[in-house]
Amino acid sequence: MIRRVLAVAVLATATLAVIPAAAQALPACPVGYLCNTQYFSDSARTNLVGVRTEFCDRSVSTWGRLSGYVTWSSSPCN
Template sequence: MPRRKLMLRRTFAMVAAAAGVATALVGPASPAQAIPVCKAGYQCTYIYYSSATFETVVGGRTRFCDGTTDSFGITTRWLELASAQCPEPL
């Protein structure tokens, strides 16, 4: 086998082994959780917390019935959704 081909094969093997070790050390990724969708005709408020204890609010976002939004703070992976049906237009 030519020297160049042997070097490429060894390099590829080392990269593949390093990737395998890195994956084993990090572990499998946890499944992503989808952000709840705000249904049409509802006002929705997303409340973001600092941790899984859901004790400290760090941010929030509201989508009002007229389509405008207001937000504060930061978003995190720990959130709750509160929604209320919009009134019928006059």
């Protein structure tokens, strides 16, 4: 029984390690908000490598590499 529990725990941990951190944590951009996601190559978030912006009209603009360490922000549309 203990071996099964440990096997399940190891499998769950391995699965989460394979899924990119950005995919695990990013919230959906709510309607009526502008959302900005910045991607950095380092954990100190000093080297910006990409950006994804979701505008108030629901259009999306991206540039650079959309993977790495993430900073996400939102602000209400006027």
